[in-house]
Amino acid sequence: MNILESIRISIRALAANKLRSGLTMLGIIIGVAAVVALMSIGAGATRNITSQVQGLGSNLIAITSARSVRASGVGAQTTPLYYSDYQQIANDTTNVSGIAPTYQTTAQVMYGNNQSSFAVTGATPDFLGVNAYTVAEGRFITSYDNQSGARVVVLGSQAATDLFSGLNPLDRQITINGINFTVVGVLASKGTTSFFNQDEVILVPLETGYVRLFGGRAVVNGQRTLSSISLSAANANDVNGVIDQVEYILRRDHNLTLTDSLPFSVASQSQALSTLSSISTTLTAFLGAIAGISLFVGGIGIMNIMLVSVRERTREIGLRKAVGARRSAILTQFIVETVTMSLLGGILGILLGAAIAGIISLTGLITPFISISVILYAFFFAALVGLFFGIYPAYQAASLRPIEALRYE
Amino acid sequence: MIELEQVTKIYRLGQTKVVALDNISLEIQAGEMVAIMGPSGSGKSTLMAILGCLDIPSKGVYRLEGQPVEKLNENQLAQVRSRKVGFVFQQFNLLPRTNALENVMLPLLYDGVRGRSRYEKAKAALELVGLAERTHHRPNQLSGGEQQRVAIARALVNEPTILLADEPTGNLDTKTGEEIIGLFQKLHNEQGQTVIYVTHDAFIARHTQRVIRLVDGKVISDDPVAHPLVAGTPRPEDNLDG
Numbered sequence: 299m300n301i302l303e304s305i306r307i308s309i310r311a312l313a314a315n316k317l318r319s320g321l322t323m324l325g326i327i328i329g330v331a332a333v334v335a336l337m338s339i340g341a342g343a344t345r346n347i348t349s350q351v352q353g354l355g356s357n358l359i360a361i362t363s364a365r366s367v368r369a370s371g372v373g374a375q376t377t378p379l380y381y382s383d384y385q386q387i388a389n390d391t392t393n394v395s396g397i398a399p400t401y402q403t404t405a406q407v408m409y410g411n412n413q414s415s416f417a418v419t420g421a422t423p424d425f426l427g428v429n430a431y432t433v434a435e436g437r438f439i440t441s442y443d444n445q446s447g448a449r450v451v452v453l454g455s456q457a458a459t460d461l462f463s464g465l466n467p468l469d470r471q472i473t474i475n476g477i478n479f480t481v482v483g484v485l486a487s488k489g490t491t492s493f494f495n496q497d498e499v500i501l502v503p504l505e506t507g508y509v510r511l512f513g514g515r516a517v518v519n520g521q522r523t524l525s526s527i528s529l530s531a532a533n534a535n536d537v538n539g540v541i542d543q544v545e546y547i548l549r550r551d552h553n554l555t556l557t558d559s560l561p562f563s564v565a566s567q568s569q570a571l572s573t574l575s576s577i578s579t580t581l582t583a584f585l586g587a588i589a590g591i592s593l594f595v596g597g598i599g600i601m602n603i604m605l606v607s608v609r610e611r612t613r614e615i616g617l618r619k620a621v622g623a624r625r626s627a628i629l630t631q632f633i634v635e636t637v638t639m640s641l642l643g644g645i646l647g648i649l650l651g652a653a654i655a656g657i658i659s660l661t662g663l664i665t666p667f668i669s670i671s672v673i674l675y676a677f678f679f680a681a682l683v684g685l686f687f688g689i690y691p692a693y694q695a696a697s698l699r700p701i702e703a704l705r706y707e
Numbered sequence: 708m709i710e711l712e713q714v715t716k717i718y719r720l721g722q723t724k725v726v727a728l729d730n731i732s733l734e735i736q737a738g739e740m741v742a743i744m745g746p747s748g749s750g751k752s753t754l755m756a757i758l759g760c761l762d763i764p765s766k767g768v769y770r771l772e773g774q775p776v777e778k779l780n781e782n783q784l785a786q787v788r789s790r791k792v793g794f795v796f797q798q799f800n801l802l803p804r805t806n807a808l809e810n811v812m813l814p815l816l817y818d819g820v821r822g823r824s825r826y827e828k829a830k831a832a833l834e835l836v837g838l839a840e841r842t843h844h845r846p847n848q849l850s851g852g853e854q855q856r857v858a859i860a861r862a863l864v865n866e867p868t869i870l871l872a873d874e875p876t877g878n879l880d881t882k883t884g885e886e887i888i889g890l891f892q893k894l895h896n897e898q899g900q901t902v903i904y905v906t907h908d909a910f911i912a913r914h915t916q917r918v919i920r921l922v923d924g925k926v927i928s929d930d931p932v933a934h935p936l937v938a939g940t941p942r943p944e945d946n947l948d949g
Contacts, residue, residue, distance in 0.1 A: 613800065620794050622788045
């Protein structure tokens with residue numbers, strides 16, 4: 299009695315009751331499809347985040363204000379990031395190839411009758427290089443623009459399309475919160491979407507922003523504040539050194555001791571990348587686990603049906619034993635039956651899961667990534683479920699005594 | 708060849724013990740054709756199950772070709788059932804949705820006989836029972852008599868030492884039943900096959916050389932048949948009951 303014979307007998311037994319086998323398999327199909335689809339979506343999201351963060355710029359370090367509790371226990375408060383912090387950092391750090399202070403606000407932007415709400419960012423010339431943008435048309439903000447408070451604006455590619463819908467925006471006038479600005483440049487598309495669209499930026503000279511757009515909220519304690527400061531380290535090896543320098547300068551200038559927690563976040567791109575990807579990996583595993591539960595439930599369904607099947611086929615088992623079947627032959631037959639069912643379900647489930655992932659990628663929201671490891675994981679997990687839930691019914695069948703099995707009505 | 712020495716079989720039905728066989732001793736030689744008779748509950752089927760190694764005695768010794776059966780483990784018993792015993796049931800017990808040839812091949816499958824030779828042996832067994840033309844019919848496409856012939860072919864396919872039949876004619880009409888008995892006689896006469904069958908029917912029993920009667924698990928008579936009937940002999944009107 300070899301394994302091929304067992305498989306043949308099993309397939310025949312399954313085919314004898316197609317509807318029942320099909321419904322039982324459905325549990326596995328849905329479970330495996332869910333595992334494959336959800337894990338592919340998770341993997342796709344992880345890749346998306348990774349490429350997006352990498353697209354932010356190389357060796358990037360971002361400084362932002364963070365809510366924190368002082369060690370003295372006075373209470374939570376937000377410490378603003380001052381323009382003077384930028385000046386100190388720019389003066390006192392080494393191995394920095396660019397430093398870009400920004401202040402961001404939301405404003406009504408209008409071209410002709412076309413009006414919508416945009417995030418408007420005040421920036422300096424370094425913004426372009428630090429954030430890895432390139433200019434597609436026209437020019438970027440210059441030092442002169444900043445010094446003179448020029449009313450010029452540079453648009454991200456998506457923002458240009460949104461406002462001008464195909465017209466060439468160069469040298470045209472738009473209004474931001476009712477103030478006229480001239481479009482002097484359009485940035486090249488970065489191509490990455492979702493979460494926040496890097497092509498939807500609207501950039502004005504920082505100085506112009508303070509004077510014309512940002513208003514009183516940008517000034518705290520009589521000092522200009524910033525939303526963030528981006529630095530680009532000269533080399534990848536310098537990133538941690540620059541972070542240390544920046545933290546030292548911030549502590550020094552804000553009169554903080556080493557025991558006080560720093561009320562700013564100083565994060566490198568690689569830190570952000572590892573944080574984000576660990577979040578999304580956890581999320582993917584979590585989704586996989588939830589889908590795994592449905593696979594487990596499918597396994598219980600298989601076991602239930604196999605127990606019924608053993609009961610129903612008691613006489614058949616008795617007869618097989620009467621003509622010389624060993625215990626192991628009966629055991630093998632029933633285990634092969636459940637494993638065949640779950641593997642078949644697994645294969646169909648993988649196809650269904652891949653189809654679901656394909657449909658989701660058609661919506662354009664997210665591009666699922668179907669990896670070989672996900673497929674193998676789903677396949678072997680399905681086989682394992684079949685084996686695990688098949689053993690008990692098969693053991694029951696194999697343990698039947700031939701004379702009692704033959705008399706069973 | 709078959710030796711039973713003070714064999715007792717006790718079943719437990721819930722709290723009560725049922726003595727199905729009570730201290731039976733008997734011997735059956737190779738090449739004999741024997742009928743076992745007795746009323747319902749007399750232990751006929753239990754005796755057949757023990758002879759066929761489907762069950763083992765509670766007490767006493769059963770030797771098949773000198774080998775005490777109760778000393779064998781489960782796998783060895785399976786091997787004895789596969790090679791030494793051919794069993795025919797009242798309900799035929801063929802696998803549904805499986806054709807005659809595959810039903811007959813089943814014991815060979817479990818005995819590890821491979822492809823070509825398995826097919827040849829099964830085909831030969833079906834020819835022997837007169838079903839050469841019916842190899843690819845399924846049980847539900849066969850008459851009762853034909854189904855029982857398939858079952859006999861299945862019992863014979865591994866060339867067993869003994870052919871056991873538990874009321875083989877019980878589910879068949881009289882004429883078909885006698886044809887099946889005729890087949891047993893043919894196997895016995897032409898091949899020297901040892902045949903033991905259980906029957907209710909005294910007329911059917913008289914087609915053998917020896918009739919063993921059981922009552923309440925005990926042998927009450929064990930007599931040779933003076934003039935064994937040849938299958939096809941007209942049944943006397945007054946002898947229908949056992």
